[in-house]
Amino acid sequence: MRTRRALAATTLIALAALTAGCGGAATASTAASAPRADLPVVAAGVLTIGTDPTYPPMEYEEGGKLVGVNVEILTDVARRLGLEAQFQTVAFADLRPAAAAHTIDVVGASMTDKAARQDNVDFVDVFYAGEVVMAGPGDHSAWATPSSWCGLRMATTSGTTEADIVTGQSALCTAAGKPAVTLVDVPYLKSVDEIAAGRADLGVEGLPAAAKLIADSGGSVQAVGTPLQAQPWGYGFAKDRTALRDAVQRALQDAIADGTYDAILKKYGVTDGALHTTALNGGA
Helix, strand or coil: CCCCCCCCHHHHHHHHHHHHCCCCCCCCCCCCCCCCCCCCCCCCCEEEEEECCEECCCEEEECCEEECHHHHHHHHHHHHCCCEEEEEECCHHHHHHHHHCCCCCEECCCCECCHHHCCCEEEEEEEEEEEEEEECCCCCHHHCCHHHCCCCEEEECCCCHHHHHHHHHHHHHHHCCCCCCEEEECCCCCHHHHHHCCCCCEEEEEHHHHHHHHHHCCCCCEEEEEEEEEEEEEEEEECCCHHHHHHHHHHHHHHHHCCHHHHHHHHCCCHHHCCCCCCECCCC
16 A cells, blocks of 8 residues: 655655645646547546545545545545545455456555556556664664564554555564564554554555654654655556556546646645656566
């Protein structure tokens, strides 16, 4: 679940500060084109987008309205294709199966594009981010690398890339005869609550969410080390819906070229994750 490889902790703090102050006018609407006859969803004129709106600033609810980076980007992409974007709430773990089964047209959440997830969907990459380790006040530099986590309690959400990092390191610890890493399974964005309550030593979140949590913490949460395993995030499509996949990729590339994409990322304070060219299945 979620920036450049050499991004320093100080850059993360700056990004967090920007996220805290984000706002401003919405991106100007792009004029809709005529519906694309070669798209399998055009008969209804609708692009059905599955998302798990629990991950600000990427996709979340505010004042009863669905907002966020991916919401605005995909609404713009649908408009460029002459379609209406309709969002459907789907649990994160069910998003890829839903796309593969054509229950939704697009996985539109903050999903890391990696080889293990390309078995049933293709990804059009849209963002680039790593996973951020967070701690409470004090000097936690000794825990900056996963090899130092043996015996610690790590709060994150199961089924995500962050959880994969924790469980993978735990296996390495036990194989070396050291204590396992305990995964404290929490909903998105709740890792800092576990740290504050003393139920976890560290938390792990994707970069955009971590930036917001740090910004909102009033100094009680900090980044430890630099982001881990930076990879692209992508929108997912069933393997047999190549026409739709390619059309969305072209529309996204157009949005990057004309500045709409950058404006949306700037609005939400996540420009460090910007891509200049969108790729197909670019994750390893």
